[in-house]
Amino acid sequence: xxxxxxxxxxxxxxxxxAPHAEHLPLWVSALSATLLxxxxxxxxxxxxxxxxxxxMTITIASIGGILIDFHTLFGxxxxxxxxxxxxxxxxxxxxxxxDAMALIFLCCFIIITHFFxxxxxxxxxxxxxxxxxITASWIHLHAPGITFKPRLSIxxxxxxxxxxxxxxxxxxxxxxxxxLWGLPQDAFASSGLDxxxxxxxxxxxxxxxxxxxRVTYRGEIPRRDQMYWRGPVLWNFDGRTWTPGQxxxxxxxxxxxxxxxxxxxxxxxxxxxxxxxxxxxxDKISVPARLTYDFQILSPQPVNVRLRYEAxxxxxxxxxxxxxxxxxxxxxxxPPTLNPRTRQLAANWRAGNSNDAAVIHSALSYFNQQNxxxxxxxxxxxxxxxxxxxxxxxRGFCEHYASAFVFLMRAxxxxxxxxxxxQGGEYNAFGNYYIVRQSDAHAxxxxxxxxxxxxxxxxxxxxxxxxxxxxxxxxxxxNAALPFMARNPPLWLHELRLNxxxxxxxxxxxxxxxxSERQFxxxxxxxxxxxxxxxxSMLAGAGLVVGLFALYMLRHLFKREQNxxxxxxxxxxxxxxxxxxxxxxxxxxxDYAMRVAATRPDLADSIQDLAARYIALHxxxxxxxxxxxxxxxxxxxFRPSRMKxxxxx
Amino acid sequence: MLDALxxxxxxxxxxxxxxxxxxxLTQRRIFIxxxxxxxxxxxxxxxxxxxxxxxxxxxxYVLTFLLAMMATMSMLHAFRNLAHLEIRAGRADAxxxxxxxxxxxxxxxxxxxxxxxxxxxxxxxxxxxxxxxQNNEIVFSLPAVKRGWLQTGRLTLHTEFPLGxxxxxxxxxxxxxxxxxPRPLANAPLPSAxxxxxxxxxxxxxxxxxxxxxxPGDALPRIAWKAYARGHALQxxxxxxxxxxxLWLNITNTPELxxxxxxxxxxxxxxxAEMQGLRYGLRLPxxxxxxxxxxxHRDECLRRLALYGLSEP
Numbered sequence: 001x002x003x004x005x006x007x008x009x010x011x012x013x014x015x016x017x018a019p020h021a022e023h024l025p026l027w028v029s030a031l032s033a034t035l036l037x038x039x040x041x042x043x044x045x046x047x048x049x050x051x052x053x054x055x056m057t058i059t060i061a062s063i064g065g066i067l068i069d070f071h072t073l074f075g076x077x078x079x080x081x082x083x084x085x086x087x088x089x090x091x092x093x094x095x096x097x098x099d100a101m102a103l104i105f106l107c108c109f110i111i112i113t114h115f116f117x118x119x120x121x122x123x124x125x126x127x128x129x130x131x132x133x134i135t136a137s138w139i140h141l142h143a144p145g146i147t148f149k150p151r152l153s154i155x156x157x158x159x160x161x162x163x164x165x166x167x168x169x170x171x172x173x174x175x176x177x178x179x180l181w182g183l184p185q186d187a188f189a190s191s192g193l194d195x196x197x198x199x200x201x202x203x204x205x206x207x208x209x210x211x212x213x214r215v216t217y218r219g220e221i222p223r224r225d226q227m228y229w230r231g232p233v234l235w236n237f238d239g240r241t242w243t244p245g246q247x248x249x250x251x252x253x254x255x256x257x258x259x260x261x262x263x264x265x266x267x268x269x270x271x272x273x274x275x276x277x278x279x280x281x282x283d284k285i286s287v288p289a290r291l292t293y294d295f296q297i298l299s300p301q302p303v304n305v306r307l308r309y310e311a312x313x314x315x316x317x318x319x320x321x322x323x324x325x326x327x328x329x330x331x332x333x334x335p336p337t338l339n340p341r342t343r344q345l346a347a348n349w350r351a352g353n354s355n356d357a358a359v360i361h362s363a364l365s366y367f368n369q370q371n372x373x374x375x376x377x378x379x380x381x382x383x384x385x386x387x388x389x390x391x392x393x394x395r396g397f398c399e400h401y402a403s404a405f406v407f408l409m410r411a412x413x414x415x416x417x418x419x420x421x422x423q424g425g426e427y428n429a430f431g432n433y434y435i436v437r438q439s440d441a442h443a444x445x446x447x448x449x450x451x452x453x454x455x456x457x458x459x460x461x462x463x464x465x466x467x468x469x470x471x472x473x474x475x476x477x478x479n480a481a482l483p484f485m486a487r488n489p490p491l492w493l494h495e496l497r498l499n500x501x502x503x504x505x506x507x508x509x510x511x512x513x514x515x516s517e518r519q520f521x522x523x524x525x526x527x528x529x530x531x532x533x534x535x536x537s538m539l540a541g542a543g544l545v546v547g548l549f550a551l552y553m554l555r556h557l558f559k560r561e562q563n564x565x566x567x568x569x570x571x572x573x574x575x576x577x578x579x580x581x582x583x584x585x586x587x588x589x590x591d592y593a594m595r596v597a598a599t600r601p602d603l604a605d606s607i608q609d610l611a612a613r614y615i616a617l618h619x620x621x622x623x624x625x626x627x628x629x630x631x632x633x634x635x636x637x638f639r640p641s642r643m644k645x646x647x648x649x
Numbered sequence: 650m651l652d653a654l655x656x657x658x659x660x661x662x663x664x665x666x667x668x669x670x671x672x673x674l675t676q677r678r679i680f681i682x683x684x685x686x687x688x689x690x691x692x693x694x695x696x697x698x699x700x701x702x703x704x705x706x707x708x709x710y711v712l713t714f715l716l717a718m719m720a721t722m723s724m725l726h727a728f729r730n731l732a733h734l735e736i737r738a739g740r741a742d743a744x745x746x747x748x749x750x751x752x753x754x755x756x757x758x759x760x761x762x763x764x765x766x767x768x769x770x771x772x773x774x775x776x777x778x779x780x781x782x783q784n785n786e787i788v789f790s791l792p793a794v795k796r797g798w799l800q801t802g803r804l805t806l807h808t809e810f811p812l813g814x815x816x817x818x819x820x821x822x823x824x825x826x827x828x829x830x831p832r833p834l835a836n837a838p839l840p841s842a843x844x845x846x847x848x849x850x851x852x853x854x855x856x857x858x859x860x861x862x863x864x865p866g867d868a869l870p871r872i873a874w875k876a877y878a879r880g881h882a883l884q885x886x887x888x889x890x891x892x893x894x895x896l897w898l899n900i901t902n903t904p905e906l907x908x909x910x911x912x913x914x915x916x917x918x919x920x921x922a923e924m925q926g927l928r929y930g931l932r933l934p935x936x937x938x939x940x941x942x943x944x945x946h947r948d949e950c951l952r953r954l955a956l957y958g959l960s961e962p
Contacts, residue, residue, distance in 0.1 A: 162718035
């Protein structure tokens, strides 16, 4: 195997393994990089490949490493690790063409594992580039003598020819709704909200630029301070962490509709949890889901693929006016001894006002007036976290405020709970939709008042109203720690990013989200509404395209060697036909020449000469090239001027 | 019955026929089947497709279809790599048994082609690329084992370019042949007492008789190199024995018992006699070649020795 081929294969392996470096243990990437560097060195110096024993040792050591690191030999990450190391080790024992073929197939297979982590447009383009490099090496393997340029051009031609066919198959190949077998728990990456909230958990999310979901409003667009996307609702507090808790008895969710409804569609990124996000409070949703007693929407399965749904929400509501006593009890429960100063504060407020609304007002003005700061970087809190926050540090992110507010309410005897989700979003004018990112994660509170039901109170709005009205970057004075898009980048860069997001949105809609339902909806527009019609049009279409390529590529097979003498004669006949003397089908050259000579005496000499030459060349046995050339020249320069001479006669 | 049918089918499909002149590989002459690696790829693709369905990977579908369609298109490329290739069998210079016969084929292609393999039934093969254009000369080497006519038999021209997933092939059976002379004995003194007309001893071989001008075809060892080096014209040494001397090489004078060994000795004699510039004739049981001298004469002698006792194929 020659050096350039080995370099090509090395590059292929590098390209398929590199994207995995980011989510695999460091030692796996380090080992792969070492093996690749070692192999390049061997290829460069021409040293022999390492002995089998050494490779076996490395293999066994890596299996040991996997067991220590992952505690299992199954699962997605382990599978990816094994494939990666296998490819690198295969490079070390590249002896025959068969080894190289195995390596190439392995590389193709590893590309697919990239899609567990990302299916973005960039990943797609990267896949094309990788496949191009692999194909070039693949061709090189089967034609060692081929030089650099034709190798690339043939690889490019193969890839370009495959693209229209792939498009056809992608659209028409019958999609089966997976999964065919159970997915391992870690099949998909998850990021985003958790069903627990402790100090710092939302602050961490605020650092992520990742898209949580995108929203297109059908009609009226709500105000920004109405865009509360409801996620997990948290009831139980252990002094530090809020959790959903469990309940057995509860009434069905119920709310009075007060008028304004909002229709919108959400494209939710996979987050591997069951909740679906909707504006407070959801009324209708287009996918199978359940509305819980605390107005969460739960999907029957974890959302591990991008999901699109239509929904409708009521923005003004009185929710669960008749809440069950058990729930009210839960919404007042506090851990017994913690945070005595906070309890004291709430008791003071309660003593001063019998009115719930006044207590709420006191709490909000406390936040507003007591020099509280809204920051991503709060100091750590002790055992009595709420006391520390309210009286000492006074610096916190939205989860601190929500947590402290709910604690205060409960201490004052008002039923309250924490709601997490997202708030706001960024408008993308290029695609006319809103992007909600992980950095828009938010936590707020809900209190239950006897005459109003559950009402949303956002304590963050009391301390940093800009957060609710303009987003995170407006609320945080020092925004260096924020992700790029949450800061205020230059306008052109911002527009570029929004443009790119609009493209990604379409990509997600049409490429990644192209599932069996979407396929059916799309194809039935063209009258393809059954499986058999789908199969027939797919096969016919693919056959047609392959046939066209075949015709183009093999055109020289169908091209006849043309007889130049005859072509010149036929051209001559066409010229005469144009000037009004077409040759009759039964006429031979000499008869035709005689007739032309009789009609056009001015042409008589030349036409009879040409006919005689043609007869000699075409029917005679002489193969005189000079005579042939002379005839062709004369025939092409023959000009029967149109009937002018007849008029002169 | 079944065998006969199979035979008829393969005769219809492959149309075995010995050809001469230029052969053009038309569609009808090219066959194509997937290779073992092609079948392995099918399994890999099925595996990938199952993964795509299970994990609902849209880009996975794209990759799977891309690979499948590239494989499909590689079939066309493999076919094209052979299609409309013009092949003409060229000369094959005579060799001695034990040497390598070199059959020359002229390939004519309108575009570059890669990794073509010409192979015979015994797995002797040559692998080559073709540049676009006229008359690419490809040498197909075969070991010459037996004297007589050596033929290539039916050759297979095949290719697995570009991806090794499809094996495209065509059969070529040309009437080209290579003459194989008997292998000369390593060392055998010329007969000292030739029978027939030549009576005098050839001991006078060394009697130098002067120089004459070189004419093409003179044996190289007899050229007066020293004189040439001194600036004279190219001249040839002449020896006394040459004039009028005739050496008859007769197969009955060989001491060996079996025919092949006799012919081997005769071959050595012919070569030595020619080398020494003698006039020599050849006498075989069924024919006689009058004495003569020069390359053409030597080749005719060798040819008779090569074909002695063999029927013309």
